[in-house]
Amino acid sequence: MSLKSDDPNHFAHQLNEPQLINKNIRILDSTLREGEQHPGVAFTIKQRIQIAWMLDSFGVDQIEISPVVSHDHFEATKTIIKQDLRADILAHVRAIKSDVDVAIDTGATWIATYMGISDIHLSAKLRISREEAKIRALEVADYIKSHGLKSRFTMEDASRTDPKFLIEMCKEMNSRGIERISIPDTVGIMRPHGMYNLVRMVCENIDLSRSSIDVHCHNDVGLALANALAGCEAGADQIHTTIDGLGERTGIPSLAETAVALTLIYKVPNNFRLHLLRDLSRTISEYTEIPTPESKPIVGDSAYKHKAGTHLAAILRNPAAYEILEPKIVGNRRKIVFGELAGKNGAAYLLSLLGLETSKAEAEKMAKGLKELRMGDILELYLDERLESKILNDAQLE
Ligand code: HCA
Ligand code: CU
Numbered sequence: 001m002s003l004k005s006d007d008p009n010h011f012a013h014q015l016n017e018p019q020l021i022n023k024n025i026r027i028l029d030s031t032l033r034e035g036e037q038h039p040g041v042a043f044t045i046k047q048r049i050q051i052a053w054m055l056d057s058f059g060v061d062q063i064e065i066s067p068v069v070s071h072d073h074f075e076a077t078k079t080i081i082k083q084d085l086r087a088d089i090l091a092h093v094r095a096i097k098s099d100v101d102v103a104i105d106t107g108a109t110w111i112a113t114y115m116g117i118s119d120i121h122l123s124a125k126l127r128i129s130r131e132e133a134k135i136r137a138l139e140v141a142d143y144i145k146s147h148g149l150k151s152r153f154t155m156e157d158a159s160r161t162d163p164k165f166l167i168e169m170c171k172e173m174n175s176r177g178i179e180r181i182s183i184p185d186t187v188g189i190m191r192p193h194g195m196y197n198l199v200r201m202v203c204e205n206i207d208l209s210r211s212s213i214d215v216h217c218h219n220d221v222g223l224a225l226a227n228a229l230a231g232c233e234a235g236a237d238q239i240h241t242t243i244d245g246l247g248e249r250t251g252i253p254s255l256a257e258t259a260v261a262l263t264l265i266y267k268v269p270n271n272f273r274l275h276l277l278r279d280l281s282r283t284i285s286e287y288t289e290i291p292t293p294e295s296k297p298i299v300g301d302s303a304y305k306h307k308a309g310t311h312l313a314a315i316l317r318n319p320a321a322y323e324i325l326e327p328k329i330v331g332n333r334r335k336i337v338f339g340e341l342a343g344k345n346g347a348a349y350l351l352s353l354l355g356l357e358t359s360k361a362e363a364e365k366m367a368k369g370l371k372e373l374r375m376g377d378i379l380e381l382y383l384d385e386r387l388e389s390k391i392l393n394d395a396q397l398e
Contacts, residue, residue: 008320016265025268026061026238028214029255031246031284032076033064033092038246041288048076049083051243051287054280056085059272060255061238064090067106068099077106090152095140104147111144112182113137114154117169118161130165137169141176152180152214159185159198167205174206181211183236185227188220188250192230203235216240218252225253225261232266243284244292244299256281256298256330264325278331303327304334305380309343309367312336315383316349338379340371353381 007013032048035041043051048065055063063085067077081089091108093099095115103111115137116125122133137153144151153173158166173181183199190198199213215231215238217224228239239262245254256277262268281299285292294301304327306315314321319334327334338350347366351358 009324023237024270025232025262027255027258028062028064028238028240029055029060029242030064030240031242033066034247034252035242037248038251040290041246043287045072045076047287049079052080052083052085054276054283056087057273058276058280059270060087062088062090064092064112066092068093068102074102074106081107095137097140097143100140100143110150112152112154113140114156116156117165118157120160121157134169138172141173141178145176151178152182153178154182154184156184157186158183159190160187163201170202170206174211177210179211180214182214182216183231184216185218188218188224190227192223192226195227196230196234199231199234199236208235212237214238214240216252219245219250225257228253229261229266243280244296260298260330274329275331298330299332304332305337307337307339308341309346312342313345316345334383335380336383338370340373342370343367
């Protein structure tokens with residue numbers, strides 16, 4: 001990921017400037033909490049511990065889990081906390097004293113509480129007034145602080161909350177020294193610019209040396225990551241993710257896309273071990289029995305597949321023609337697809353791999369044959385380093 005002018009991505013990076021995010025952006029991974037809210041997902045205790053270890057070695061800053069869901073969740077939370085991982089472990093519970101007590105019993109040093117504070121959440125879910133919500137939230141915040149614990153408060157449904165009430169609540173939490181305030185777009189209704197405005201408004205009204213801002217954006221229309229990044233441009237410094245983006249409904253930003261966007265596109269300094277991304281995705285897909293869509297960015301099977309003849313011709317000379325980063329950087333692999341679109345360049349390459357003559361006439365014959373098969377992709381090959389050197393040596397490409 002060099003910045004040299006011979007970097008094929010150079011002009012795109014230039015257009016992406018000025019760099020709006022110039023500080024470290026952290027990742028909180030919520031696979032063990034939000035991820036388990038995805039239909040059909042329930043991990044075993046062992047799996048939760050394994051996932052926490054993997055996330056920690058990947059380099060996320062915080063890991064969130066809810067200890068109140070079941071006895072198993074409580075045990076998993078306790079055990080994960082005992083592992084003494086580098087990442088903070090947050091026990092995520094409702095802003096209710098009895099939930100906080102369960103969180104405290106796990107040995108957690110970080111407690112995250114949430115409360116829906118939009119009028120629709122207050123009336124349809126909590127059935128309390130704004131005033132009652134505020135009293136309850138502040139009591140819980142004081143209760144956590146009286147135990148000397150670190151804390152995050154989530155203004156659930158922040159994007160649909162009356163800004164006046166949102167600011168009032170944020171100011172209260174801020175003055176109590178609540179370390180982090182989460183500003184979620186719980187229903188995925190924001191535009192990136194709207195998320196920017198929302199976070200900017202919060203940042204302008206609190207003392208950021210006392211509380212930092214998390215963004216938690218839902219993906220109902222596919223804007224989750226764009227919205228989260230816009231929130232960071234406005235002053236948030238932590239994005240919530242899950243592996244493969246699992247979560248309630250259509251989930252939240254995926255860890256892989258977020259980490260790569262931050263590293264490659266936003267050029268935010270970090271120590272993420274990106275090469276673990278594909279394995280993280282595979283592990284989750286094995287545990288959930290939900291196959292990772294092959295078109296999933298970064299970790300999907302097709303993320304580095306090349307098919308059209310014009311693409312193949314370029315890729316075989318220099319993969320940067322159609323790739324913004326080497327697949328091995330994220331633990332994925334490049335594949336070339338030979339099918340009806342392979343063209344004579346693809347055909348010549350296939351012939352050379354088979355040790356056959358690669359003259360123009362033979363390549364054209366083979367390309368014609370492939371086209372006539374009309375059965376879609378007939379062969380996929382990993383284009384690994386050994387094959388790449390073969391390209392340079394013997395592919396007879398024009
Ligand atoms: C939920 C709420 C939440 C909380 C986010 C957060 C949301 O699913 O129950 O704690 O930052 O989307 O608002 O996930
Ligand atoms: Cu959520």
